[in-house]
Amino acid sequence: MIYLFTDFSSQDFYVGQLHSAVLHRNPDARLVDLFHHADPRDIEAAARLLARLSEYTASDAIIVAVVDPGVGGSRRPLMIKADGRWLVGPDNGLFSFIVRQAESVDSREINWRPANMSVTFHGRDLFAPVGAMLERGEMPDSTPCEVVMPDWPKESGRIIYRDHYGNLMTGLTERSVDENTVLAANSQPIRHAERFGAVNAGDVFWMINSIGLVEIAANQADASACLGVSVGDEILFQA
Amino acid sequence: MIYLFTDFSSQDFYVGQLHSAVLHRNPDARLVDLFHHADPRDIEAAARLLARLSEYTASDAIIVAVVDPGVGGSRRPLMIKADGRWLVGPDNGLFSFIVRQAESVDSREINWRPANMSVTFHGRDLFAPVGAMLERGEMPDSTPCEVVMPDWPKESGRIIYRDHYGNLMTGLTERSVDENTVLAANSQPIRHAERFGAVNAGDVFWMINSIGLVEIAANQADASACLGVSVGDEILFQA
Amino acid sequence: MIYLFTDFSSQDFYVGQLHSAVLHRNPDARLVDLFHHADPRDIEAAARLLARLSEYTASDAIIVAVVDPGVGGSRRPLMIKADGRWLVGPDNGLFSFIVRQAESVDSREINWRPANMSVTFHGRDLFAPVGAMLERGEMPDSTPCEVVMPDWPKESGRIIYRDHYGNLMTGLTERSVDENTVLAANSQPIRHAERFGAVNAGDVFWMINSIGLVEIAANQADASACLGVSVGDEILFQA
Incomplete structure (x- = not known):
């Protein structure tokens, strides 16, 4: 294949x-x-x-x-x-x-x-x-031959993809987070939820997505629009 | 398949x-x-x-x-x-x-x-x-098991799809119309024609489309733009 | 196939x-x-x-x-x-x-x-x-039967396609140009280069593209935006 x-x-x-x-x-x-x-x-x-x-x-x-x-x-x-x-x-x-x-x-x-x-x-x-x-x-x-190995960090809070629903994928995997981790974008805190239905309509949350990346999503809404952030922006760990 | x-x-x-x-x-x-x-x-x-x-x-x-x-x-x-x-x-x-x-x-x-x-x-x-x-x-x-059967009407004048040409598909099938039916959108009457070439360039008409739905189209033009209506709007039956 | x-x-x-x-x-x-x-x-x-x-x-x-x-x-x-x-x-x-x-x-x-x-x-x-x-x-x-043969010129300077990178394909093939040909769009001269890396980042050039057409491109940039021209516009031969 x-x-x-x-x-x-x-x-x-x-x-x-x-x-x-x-x-x-x-x-x-x-x-x-x-x-x-x-x-x-x-x-x-x-x-x-x-x-x-x-x-x-x-x-x-x-x-x-x-x-x-x-x-x-x-x-x-x-x-x-x-x-x-x-x-x-x-x-x-x-x-x-x-x-x-x-x-x-x-x-x-x-x-x-x-x-x-x-x-x-x-x-x-x-x-x-x-x-x-x-x-x-x-x-x-x-x-x-050798393979070019750029100096890119293994884990990165940068948003690397926005899908057509408005979900935002980061360069972070589950190694960097646990269920208590609070992320932040545009000064707004983002908490963990396991699935869309676990938060209110319109609420933003983060989860481990279907390909193993930390993803910012919103229930029945466009997370990218809700937060005002998109590809290239950095997601922070809230202090 | x-x-x-x-x-x-x-x-x-x-x-x-x-x-x-x-x-x-x-x-x-x-x-x-x-x-x-x-x-x-x-x-x-x-x-x-x-x-x-x-x-x-x-x-x-x-x-x-x-x-x-x-x-x-x-x-x-x-x-x-x-x-x-x-x-x-x-x-x-x-x-x-x-x-x-x-x-x-x-x-x-x-x-x-x-x-x-x-x-x-x-x-x-x-x-x-x-x-x-x-x-x-x-x-x-x-x-x-039983299947969820929502209370949706069998026939509906709502526009359910706009294709990339600007054609507008409704939730009506041929059961609801005949060749003399006049529809209306945005106070504009829409008459039946069998095909694009049967009306003048730029004119809006309705037809039974290739999947059996009532579709609003325009000859060599974008019906959605001509009428100023799109998905979610209602098509009416003209009195 | x-x-x-x-x-x-x-x-x-x-x-x-x-x-x-x-x-x-x-x-x-x-x-x-x-x-x-x-x-x-x-x-x-x-x-x-x-x-x-x-x-x-x-x-x-x-x-x-x-x-x-x-x-x-x-x-x-x-x-x-x-x-x-x-x-x-x-x-x-x-x-x-x-x-x-x-x-x-x-x-x-x-x-x-x-x-x-x-x-x-x-x-x-x-x-x-x-x-x-x-x-x-x-x-x-x-x-x-006979085939309809419209009166379209064999070679044409019109831009016939803009790809999603912003590259502009013309209706010209290699028959009409050589490496010294200078084209022009929006009063800007466009010279030949063989490949993207042969010009500076942001510079516009023309080449014979992968399907044999004269194509206007820019290194790491959107040629269409750089030049302010798109599909339907004419590319000229600079005098």
């Missing part, structure tokens, strides 16, 4: 070309569109989301992830085997949280190149075909 | 997790993304759309439908066999129009639970796996 | 009904959502994009393309075999650039009709089933 994670959006024709590139090489490939709305300028946020989402893929998943502002430059193309899953994409930090938390890591620079490779769309021309090869059990030409 | 109908949107990563959950259990499952932009706070509108769209699925379809503001609360998880199709989702009225119009109905509360179930994402953890089991011919543990 | 190209958007339920219509007739069909955000009122732009995107489909692709403001009127339904690929859709110019550049063209009016055909959704009721039949090797009833 090949999972796709990109900043290509569902509005343009880039995702369709990824699918086409995979199915062209492997008509029986199963594709899952994991996420296509990563912020193209925030690799750290994308890396955090990808690390959490990867936990919910098959244990032998092939994950093709492309958030790649340096495409066409000198960043290396990577394929990494991490605890059974293959990761394919640019060496710009996108896989660093997964690599950190993995027990076994085999990282390789991809040397294989297609007959024709565009300068700006390595997702279609390089990464998707490599994913298709891996799914067929073929090993593209590659050599062991 | 498993059809998905949700309020998860195509922008977030929730739909990808549904696909992943189904394919994890049944790699050969065929999935159709029927609709992912239901209004999360308007179960009645979602129920009307679902009832119409279900008519255009395979006669042995499995429809997993999740518009579920009460997730984590006490509403029951349902699986309903209605005229050959399986419906899987929350017991909050979402299936009530289908149940009303079905000739044979076998409704069951789902007792099966996964090893790990999040509090807020039963679509991924409960409903999608049940859909996958049903497609493989397995019967999840369940017991007969 | 059946590729879909439409103006149906990913927000409404029209694409799901296309998938459903294909899989209903051919459960093993492979579907690729090539593009669903064509401008419904700009057939010329859609025709230019389709011609470029078709180059990146399988050599025996079946492309169902529906940008069809005249649905329900007298425009003919077409199936065209062009250099090995089947094209299925309305006879309104949408396929004219592909036909012009093809070496072998067999164009046919579709006479086959389904038992039930809505007036407004021939994508679901006519074109998708025809695509499914062609993929199964069946020939729908049809008769040879």
Whole structure:
């Protein structure tokens, strides 16, 4: 199974070309569109989301992830085997949280190149075909290499994603909080609740969300609007 | 074939997790993304759309439908066999129009639970796996139960959906109108036409749309903008 | 493989009904959502994009393309075999650039009709089933006919698409430019660069993009916002 994670959006024709590139090489490939709305300028946020989402893929998943502002430059193309899953994409930090938390890591620079490779769309021309090869059990030409590991903190109070309901996901996991933790945004205290129905309509609370991140939500309301905060803002721990 | 109908949107990563959950259990499952932009706070509108769209699925379809503001609360998880199709989702009225119009109905509360179930994402953890089991011919543990049947009128002049062209769908079907019916919105009369080309460019008209609902449209224009009305507004019958 | 190209958007339920219509007739069909955000009122732009995107489909692709403001009127339904690929859709110019550049063209009016055909959704009721039949090797009833060939220039400086990054695609291909060509928009000169990293952050440039069109882009920025131009505006050749 090949999972796709990109900043290509569902509005343009880039995702369709990824699918086409995979199915062209492997008509029986199963594709899952994991996420296509990563912020193209925030690799750290994308890396955090990808690390959490990867936990919910098959244990032998092939994950093709492309958030790649340096495409066409000198960043290396990577394929990494991490605890059974293959990761394919640019060496710009996108896989660093997964690599950190993995027990076994085999990282390789991809040397294989297609007959024709565009300068700006390595997702279609390089990464998707490599994913298709891996799914067929073929090993593209590659050599062991190190992975770029940016100096990003393991836990971060920054809001890394706002979903379409207005829920706000932070870079914090359950390691940093317990049920008594009180968070704060815009000078407003935010207490824990386990689920939406446990607070009054319109009330803001935090919970551990379905992918293991600390999330600020509101019952039957838009937490982002209620608080006046959004992606990039910092959530604080109340003294 | 498993059809998905949700309020998860195509922008977030929730739909990808549904696909992943189904394919994890049944790699050969065929999935159709029927609709992912239901209004999360308007179960009645979602129920009307679902009832119409279900008519255009395979006669042995499995429809997993999740518009579920009460997730984590006490509403029951349902699986309903209605005229050959399986419906899987929350017991909050979402299936009530289908149940009303079905000739044979076998409704069951789902007792099966996964090893790990999040509090807020039963679509991924409960409903999608049940859909996958049903497609493989397995019967999840369940017991007969009643279905919540809200007191919603069979026919309603309320606008329940605005598509991206600006067409406005109502909760009326052909049972309520004939070709001489004149509707009204914002004090403007709206007459019947069979198709776009039958009126002048910019003119507003009503028709029976491709899923059997009374729809207000405009030739080469945005009916919603022309009339100054949108979802939630009432369409009247002109005296 | 059946590729879909439409103006149906990913927000409404029209694409799901296309998938459903294909899989209903051919459960093993492979579907690729090539593009669903064509401008419904700009057939010329859609025709230019389709011609470029078709180059990146399988050599025996079946492309169902529906940008069809005249649905329900007298425009003919077409199936065209062009250099090995089947094209299925309305006879309104949408396929004219592909036909012009093809070496072998067999164009046919579709006479086959389904038992039930809505007036407004021939994508679901006519074109998708025809695509499914062609993929199964069946020939729908049809008769040879001419294709509408609008008087659109082969090359055009008009901006035909703005992607979600803010990149601007024109109707020019590499035939019209070389590396020394200087373009202009809003009195600002635009020079060639091969890739994003070759210019400073925030700088605007033009390149041949990944589907062979002249594209105005900006390094780590939104070219459309930088220049104050968007779809429909003309890019000039600087004297």
